[in-house]
Amino acid sequence: MYKVCFVDDETINYQLFEKMVPWEEKGFQVVGTAADGLEALRMYERLQPDLIFMDIQLPLMDGLECVRCIREENQDVQIVIVSAYSDFSYAQKAIRYGVQDFLLKPVSRMMLNQQVDKIRKTLDARQKPEKSRDICSNPYVDEMNQVFACISQNVEGGPPPLKHLPEIKTMYHLVLRPILGEEVSAAEMKKLTAELAALPAVAGHLDMIFSLTGTSLYLGSGCTFSDEPAMQSIIGFYRKNDYAAEIYAWKNGKSTWPLYEFLARSSSQENYGFYEKYGKVYEIEEYPFLDTELYTAPLDGLIVAALSENSPERLLDFIASQFFYARNQMISPRLLKNFVLDVLVKIKFCLKKFAPEESFFLMRNLRMEKIYDTVSCEALNGFLCLKIKEAFGELEHKILQAGKGEHVVFRANSFAELKFSDPGFSVQMAADFIGISKNYFTSLYKEKAGLGYWDYVTQLRMQKAKELLATTDDTVGAVARRIGYESEYHFSRKFKEYTGQSPNQYRRHS
Incomplete structure (x- = not known):
């Protein structure tokens, strides 16, 4: 039996995980739980588990710091990050620390069981290394x-x-x-x-x-x-x-x-x-590469723009420029592979925000080991471009199948993701982007989405505000400006309407 542990400050979360997977049938025994980062480290040292499901937002020590400490001692223990936050900086850090996956709450039973099956195969392979x-x-x-x-x-x-x-x-x-x-x-x-x-x-x-x-x-x-x-x-x-x-x-x-x-x-x-x-x-002693990170700042905007336009051409051009730079500068293959994983995970996160069903199916074959086992620049570039083209091709097919109304909702939501931080953003801008009148757009959107378009934009802004308040030290005014509000007072009033708490109250309790 392999040993599995859960780390989450909310008891109900790991109780759900225990019920969602037939652990013993899959060869695992639940041996421990922890509610904060320091307790998790002590539990790891005492039990030496094979698999850990780790929340990020923990008391005393956050989950990523806990993972970093564990990785300093053990590179083999399987760690899966589970978080309610979709901010990519979390996933990026988790990837750097060598986690096996990054799951967003709420996690479906199917996805959790698939993850456990994949990790079981990895652990079995280590127990029985292929005989030479x-x-x-x-x-x-x-x-x-x-x-x-x-x-x-x-x-x-x-x-x-x-x-x-x-x-x-x-x-x-x-x-x-x-x-x-x-x-x-x-x-x-x-x-x-x-x-x-x-x-x-x-x-x-x-x-x-x-x-x-x-x-x-x-x-x-x-x-x-x-x-x-x-x-x-x-x-x-x-x-x-x-x-x-x-x-x-x-x-x-x-x-x-x-x-x-x-x-x-x-x-x-x-x-x-x-x-x-x-x-x-x-x-082997003569290491030929530079350990220089690739430039990733434009990725978020390019991915959202590609999804809103349903065309990945500008994104693919940027990727080609990064591969050209990596080849010319002899950038470490490990860092280029990190860049590839960044692109794919960012696409998955963007899809999850305004096309949750498609996010699973379009990127269902994403496997970190496929990326990190690739041994040539050409093969890695080909793999990434093929993945992106397949995703956009399938997305276009699903949109066409869904009909005009669903197409309008998808493009409008992705356009909002791209523009919500602009104080001048308006419903008229979205209607112009899609190419229909404002009145027709607002009525069609409400009919298909079940809420008004500006209500959706407000939800998007408030969700981002909650993440910023919980994960940064930005002032309330700075948070307001980052999500498109010029007035701190207007933002605070809207935030309290949405959450029932003022921004400062939310920050104290998060």
């Missing part, structure tokens, strides 16, 4: 399996007792990248490795180790040899089969790292050939 398949029989392979198992389970204190590993003088970690965009399967990897073993330049080194872990290949030898012809033969062999072979080299006496550290690092590092079309041999 040796192509060339030799005495090192079982020992290599022990090393990989040790690495995957994050065992502290160094490798297990090893007899033969110190005898290895040369080791290579080979990673394949599909030149044509098709992912390499484990079966294909095994087939190609068997063919590789028969190459004269490779077969001449009879004591070479071939050890497969997933879609990576480890090659080693008990002697030091002139390896340039062999490495070029390997690169050429895979290129003929439409794969770029990146090879990371370790040689006893030349590397500053012991072999075990090389194996551990090479199994989790960024691939150095991310921006190159074809592979080559790399020295």
Whole structure:
């Protein structure tokens, strides 16, 4: 049984979670709950759970800070953030801290069970790491399996007792990248490795180790040899089969790292050939990338504009410019992947605000591991652009199916999301944007949405005000201006009508 814990200051929330999932059937046991961040840390240290559902707004220590503290000790525990706040800055921080997902309350039974099933598969894979398949029989392979198992389970204190590993003088970690965009399967990897073993330049080194872990290949030898012809033969062999072979080299006496550290690092590092079309041999100590964050400020406006216009062209142009910059500056692939995830999650959040049903279905196949497992710039760019085009294509189809009235509501809501912070925003502006008269627009909107358009705009502003009051130290006047009110008095009066509390009262109790 895997151990699961809930952290939420509202008891009813984790009681609902306990009832919504058949935990024991899915292989989990609920072992603990906590109501604040400090209690959550103590619970984690005491119980060492496999899975934690964590709220953000907690007393004493907020959920994200709690996640950061846990991650300093353990990179493997599965953490899912659950929050009532859709502000993307929360999701962005959560992603940086390596959470498995970010769920917005209220969470449906279906989505929660899907999340638990996905995490169960991840935990099972770690419990039963794929056994390495040796192509060339030799005495090192079982020992290599022990090393990989040790690495995957994050065992502290160094490798297990090893007899033969110190005898290895040369080791290579080979990673394949599909030149044509098709992912390499484990079966294909095994087939190609068997063919590789028969190459004269490779077969001449009879004591070479071939050890497969997933879609990576480890090659080693008990002697030091002139390896340039062999490495070029390997690169050429895979290129003929439409794969770029990146090879990371370790040689006893030349590397500053012991072999075990090389194996551990090479199994989790960024691939150095991310921006190159074809592979080559790399020295793992020579890190080639810049750790510079990409520019994301225009994303919110571009995404909302794309949704309101139902055209992602300007958004795609901006994405292309960021990929061009990343390639030219050799930005860390990890940071470019963070940017890709930012784009997709921001689209999902925008959809959730004014098309909640579509937000699940349009982005249902979004998986962080798909992004972070991508090993080439071209494949990552293609994946992101395809996701965006599919989402907008399906959205257009759903809008056309729904009819003119629903189309007007969708475009008007997304336009409000784009313009609500403008003090001069008006119903007339929305009608002009859609291209119909103001009177027809207001009557059609109310008929289809069930409320007046300006009521919707006010709800949007008040919801944003609640988030700002709860999560920032901005003055009430500053909050008013950020959501489109020039008068603090007018905003405070409207906020009290909407919530029953003044802004300051709401802030004190949030």
